[in-house]
Amino acid sequence: MSLRDNTGPFFGEYGGRFMPESLIAAIDEIAEAYEACRTDESFQAELRELHRSYTGRPSIITEVSRFAEHAGGARIILKREDLNHTGSHKINNVLGQALLTKRLGKTRVIAETGAGQHGVATATAAALFGLECTVYMGEVDTQRQALNVARMRLLGAEVVSVTTGSRTLKDAINEAYREWVTSVETTNYVFGTAAGPHPFPLMVRDFQKIIGEEAREQVQELTGRLPDAVAACVGGGSNAIGIFHAFLDDPDVRLFGFEAAGDGVDTPRHAASIGKGRPGVLHGARSYLLQDEDGQTIESHSISAGLDYPGVGPEHAWLADIKRAEYRPTTDTEAMDALRLLSRTEGIIPAIESAHALAGALKLGKELGPESTILVNLSGRGDKDVATAGEWFGLFDEGARQA
Amino acid sequence: MNASLNSTTVESVIQRRRDAGSGALVGYLPVGFPDLATSVDAAVALAENGVDVLELGVPYSDPVMDGLVIQRATQEALKQGFRVRDVFTAVEQIRARVDVPVLVMTYWNPVLQYGVDRFADELVSAGGAGLITPDITPDAADDWIATSDRTGLDRVFLAAPTSSDERLKRTVQATRGFVYAVSTMGITGLRTDLDAAARTLIARLRVAGASTACVGIGISNPEQVHQVLEYADGAIVGTALVKALADGGVSKLAETAAALSAGTTLN
Numbered sequence: 001m002s003l004r005d006n007t008g009p010f011f012g013e014y015g016g017r018f019m020p021e022s023l024i025a026a027i028d029e030i031a032e033a034y035e036a037c038r039t040d041e042s043f044q045a046e047l048r049e050l051h052r053s054y055t056g057r058p059s060i061i062t063e064v065s066r067f068a069e070h071a072g073g074a075r076i077i078l079k080r081e082d083l084n085h086t087g088s089h090k091i092n093n094v095l096g097q098a099l100l101t102k103r104l105g106k107t108r109v110i111a112e113t114g115a116g117q118h119g120v121a122t123a124t125a126a127a128l129f130g131l132e133c134t135v136y137m138g139e140v141d142t143q144r145q146a147l148n149v150a151r152m153r154l155l156g157a158e159v160v161s162v163t164t165g166s167r168t169l170k171d172a173i174n175e176a177y178r179e180w181v182t183s184v185e186t187t188n189y190v191f192g193t194a195a196g197p198h199p200f201p202l203m204v205r206d207f208q209k210i211i212g213e214e215a216r217e218q219v220q221e222l223t224g225r226l227p228d229a230v231a232a233c234v235g236g237g238s239n240a241i242g243i244f245h246a247f248l249d250d251p252d253v254r255l256f257g258f259e260a261a262g263d264g265v266d267t268p269r270h271a272a273s274i275g276k277g278r279p280g281v282l283h284g285a286r287s288y289l290l291q292d293e294d295g296q297t298i299e300s301h302s303i304s305a306g307l308d309y310p311g312v313g314p315e316h317a318w319l320a321d322i323k324r325a326e327y328r329p330t331t332d333t334e335a336m337d338a339l340r341l342l343s344r345t346e347g348i349i350p351a352i353e354s355a356h357a358l359a360g361a362l363k364l365g366k367e368l369g370p371e372s373t374i375l376v377n378l379s380g381r382g383d384k385d386v387a388t389a390g391e392w393f394g395l396f397d398e399g400a401r402q403a
Numbered sequence: 404m405n406a407s408l409n410s411t412t413v414e415s416v417i418q419r420r421r422d423a424g425s426g427a428l429v430g431y432l433p434v435g436f437p438d439l440a441t442s443v444d445a446a447v448a449l450a451e452n453g454v455d456v457l458e459l460g461v462p463y464s465d466p467v468m469d470g471l472v473i474q475r476a477t478q479e480a481l482k483q484g485f486r487v488r489d490v491f492t493a494v495e496q497i498r499a500r501v502d503v504p505v506l507v508m509t510y511w512n513p514v515l516q517y518g519v520d521r522f523a524d525e526l527v528s529a530g531g532a533g534l535i536t537p538d539i540t541p542d543a544a545d546d547w548i549a550t551s552d553r554t555g556l557d558r559v560f561l562a563a564p565t566s567s568d569e570r571l572k573r574t575v576q577a578t579r580g581f582v583y584a585v586s587t588m589g590i591t592g593l594r595t596d597l598d599a600a601a602r603t604l605i606a607r608l609r610v611a612g613a614s615t616a617c618v619g620i621g622i623s624n625p626e627q628v629h630q631v632l633e634y635a636d637g638a639i640v641g642t643a644l645v646k647a648l649a650d651g652g653v654s655k656l657a658e659t660a661a662a663l664s665a666g667t668t669l670n
Contacts, residue, residue, distance in 0.1 A: 018511055018543050020468050021574070022585055025565035164474055170465065177467040184565065281512045282465060294487040295516030297464040 003248035003324060009198030012321055014314035017197040019284045023177070026184045031199040033103055038206065043099060050095050051210070054128070055085050057092075058214045061222065061375075066345035067358075071365025075373040077222065078348070079215040079243060081380065088351065088380030089211060089239045090121035094190060096207035098125035101188040108132040108187045112176045114141055114169035114235065115306030115353065116148025117380055118192030123157035125190075133157040136176045138168040141305045148384050166299040169235075169309045173283050193236025194313035197284030201313050208242025211377060216246045219375055229254045229364055232377040233356040234327060235271065235307035237316045239379035244325060254326070257316060258360035260302035261329030271300035273312040274320050274327040282310070287317040303332040303388065304352040306380075334359040336392050339382060351380030352388065413504045413532050413557050413580040414615050416455050417636050425667045426632035429617055430454035430660060431508060431641030432648065433462050433473065434493045435480035442480075443496045445648050448657040450501035453664025457497065458535060458639065461490055461509035468537045472642045476649060487513050487522075491529040498530035506559060506580065508535040514547070523550045533557025533580050540570075541577035548577060559583050562608055562616075564600040571611040581615040581637060582608055586622070605635050628666030638666070 008015050019027060037043040051057035059080045068076040081089040094111075101109055109131050113119030119135040126133035135157050142149050142161045152159050165171035173196075180189045194204040212230075219227050230247055232240035234257035247253040262270035270276065273288045280289040282297060290298040290310035300310040319325040330338075335352055338359035343349045350358060354377065361376045368374070382389070390396050417427040430449040434442050446457050462477035462485045469477070494505050507526060514522045514534070526534070533556040536547065541560055551558045557580030562571055564585070575582055586601035601618045608616045618631045619639030631638040640663055647659035 016543060018539050020538050020563075021540050021561045021566055021570075022468075022563040024540060024570065025563070025567065028567075164471070165464065165478070174465050174467050178470075181468070281515055289512075291512070291516065293516070295463075295512040295514075296481065297512075 004245060006315070008202045011201070011315045011318035014279070014287045014317040015198055015201055015285050017284060018281045018286065019197045020181065022181045023184065026180070027197055029104060030100070030188070033100055034199050034203050037100060037103065043103070047096055047099060051092070055091050055095065056083060057210065059083050061215060061218045063222065064342070064346045067342055068365065070341060071362045071374070073370035074365030074368055075223070076361055076365065077219055077227065077373065077375050078378040079211060079375060080378055081211060081239065082348070082350065082354070082378050086117070086121045086124050087383065088117040088121070089208060089242060089377070090118045090192060091124065092210055092242065093192070093204050093207040093238060094118070094121040094125045097188070097190040097203070098129050098131065101131060101190070102129060104188055106186055106188045108134070108183070109190045110134045110136065110176050110179055110187055111190045111192060112136050112169065112172040113192060114138070114172070114308055115304065115351070116141065116145040116152065116384060117306060119157070119159070120148050120151050120155070122190050123152040123155035126157060127155045134160060134179070136160050136162055136172040136179070138166070138172045139163050140167045141169065141172070144388060145305050145384055147387070168299070169305070170283070170297060170311070193238040194241045194315060195236045195283060195285060195287065195311055201285065201315055204238050205241045205245060205315060208238050209245040211239065211242040212244060212246030215243060215375055219373070223373055226250055226253050227375040228368055228372040229256055229374045231256045231258065231357045231361045231364060231374055233258050233260070233307060233353050233379065234274070234312060234316060235260065235309045235353065236311070237313035239377050241313060241315055243375070243377040244319070248324065255319070255324065256360060256364060257325055257327040258330045258356045259327055260304055260307035260356055261331040262301040262303070264331055265329045269301035270329070271302040271307050271309060272329050273310060274316065275329055277310070279317070285314050287314045288312050288320070304335065304356065306351070306353040307356065328360060330356040330359045336389065338362060339389060340393065348378070349382035350378055351382050352385045354379045411502055411504050413456055413506060416504055417581060417615050417617070420455055420667065421636050426635060427455040427617070427637035428453060428628060428664050428667050429456040429458055429619070429637050429639040430644055431458040431460055431639065432644055433460035433477045433480055434490050435462055435483060435485035436476040436645070436648070437479065438483055439489050439493065441653065443493050445653050445656050446493070446497045447500050448653050449644070449660045450503040452657045452660035453667070454660055455503065456637070457503055457505045458508050458641070459490065459493060459505060461487065461507060461513055463510040463513055466510060470642060472646050472649070476645050487517050491525045494526065494529040494531045504532040505530070506532050506535050506557065508537065511536060511539045519546050519550050523554045523556055526556060527554050531556070533559065535559040535583060537561055541573055551579070561585055562604060564604050568607065568611065571607055575608060575611045575613045581617045582613045583639065584608060584616050584618045584635065586618050586620045601631065602634050625662055625666030625669065628663055629669040632667060
């Protein structure tokens with residue numbers, strides 16, 4: 001069977017739908033509506049037109065030869081999801097789920113967000129479609145991604161700062177689930193990553209796989225062949241599965257996911273769920289998970305809010321187990337160095353999340369050699385991270401106050 | 404099933420109260436809050452003050468079905484170093500002191516990581532009656548259904564106002580002990596009005612074949628207990644008890660339990 005044909009609910013032994021009964025009816029409703037939309041030409045045409053006239057698709061690819069000089073001379077090609085409207089790949093998924101919300105006849109959307117990119121994308125789609133919107137965001141993240149909080153509010157969304165648990169993405173998801181239980185009749189939950197209960201991993205992957213479909217064509221047009229490797233950062237894993245999917249059945253194309261290693265995978269402060277976790281159930285699906293002996297979720301750590309999540313999408317867990325994709329760690333320092341390098345060699349400031357993939361590509365280039373071509377998903381732009389980078393590199397003038 | 408011959412099974416205790424013209428009071432408390440020893444004393448105090456069935460919660464890092472009061476208590480228990488194995492210690496000590504059936508309410512991952520069989524065997528040894536599993540449904544619980552069949556433990560699944568008739572039927576078939584009817588579309592917490600949805604849900608569960616069904620979520624005073632027992636076999640109270648324990652210790656908890664229990668005999 002083609003690897004691309006897997007539509008869940010299980011990917012190997014991962015995935016499924018481990019959810020409270022109170023949410024099952026809503027999830028069934030989404031699953032049924034989405035199943036219809038998958039093959040509904042009018043739905044797909046509407047989404048395509050939105051992507052053309054609103055998202056700005058297809059996104060371009062950019063070969064970065066000055067950056068690649070630091071990667072053993074390998075060719076490095078970036079898929080520019082940072083150029084999408086709202087500045088990341090998240091819009092691809094959100095427009096799909098917003099269209100689905102309309103089909104469900106619901107008038108309000110809720111979403112969780114880590115870095116704020118999915119929250120901003122959801123607030124954007126809500127504004128576009130005239131939906132009410134509430135976004136749940138961990139208090140830690142509202143502080144380190146203050147700019148995105150303001151963006152969401154500017155777009156008319158309500159932002160709820162979540163103060164329970166570790167006050168990051170996983171707790172934002174918990175709170176969104178709690179809220180969804182109480183408002184399920186009017187509200188659709190727009191889930192941001194390729195995790196959670198079925199059908200979310202399938203649906204989010206389907207809405208993101210356009211990244212790889214476009215890039216596969218574009219790279220062949222540019223180089224005359226398929227890339228040797230595809231690299232992406234992995235938190236929940238939506239941009240990674242989005243760029244991987246079109247290549248799953250190309251056995252000569254190696255797929256690399258880069259997990260956030262924080263201070264290092266041998267320290268307690270990282271977010272490498274596949275590298276250092278073990279299978280468990282969190283947020284509705286079975287997958288790799290950072291947890292203690294008792295199954296209590298361990299708080300993840302990463303400088304990148306978007307990768308700061310102790311779980312990972314089930315399709316990645318499966319791809320790791322069957323060795324179709326390899327998952328490697330990138331530390332905070334490696335990511336920040338790559339962020340600065342791309343900024344200075346190419347004039348492109350990447351999101352810190354995407355910088356994890358760039359750092360991985362620098363090592364991969366040396367490993368695979370100068371004849372190799374590496375396609376990297378530049379999943380988001382770094383405007384939101386300027387404050388973090390400014391602090392990290394000491395770029396602020398003394399005495400100047402930064403928000 | 405030999406467990407069901409025991410006079411203190413969950414279902415028999417509830418049925419006995421119902422046959423006597425009233426219904427049962429089911430009381431929830433988390434293990435390890437404010438500490439393990441006090442949580443045992445607190446559970447015993449519930450039993451001594453009219454609570455018919457105990458529901459002991461396993462503190463978990465990601466309790467998506469719990470409101471703030473219970474979240475705070477379970478996070479405190481985790482901060483105090485709660486371990487899953489403490490549940491068996493608590494059940495054993497409680498059962499040594501009071502003859503009341505003890506169900507364990509747990510999110511699924513702690514059971515999965517402990518080992519479903521190992522968890523069940525140790526619960527049986529400790530004298531526990533079974534599990535309430537709020538974040539899995541029968542269609543996602545093959546392993547637990549097999550294990551509970553092997554051990555005879557009760558398995559309490561939840562039913563919601565939004566559940567389809569077809570799902571209610573399957574839930575009733577899979578459940579042993581009682582069906583936990585979620586009163587309203589919400590998470591645990593105090594509510595001033597009980598949703599009419601609960602009454603409708605219980606009626607639908609009867610049609611689906613439920614012999615024993617209890618209502619939980621949002622019940623906080625004797626009048627609500629009384630009101631629920633007009634149509635349900637039991638009333639489940641959690642947040643109000645946890646709040647009493649947090650605010651006034653075991654003595655305040657005992658008072659609150661006694662008052663709630665009076666709700667089972669109001670006219």
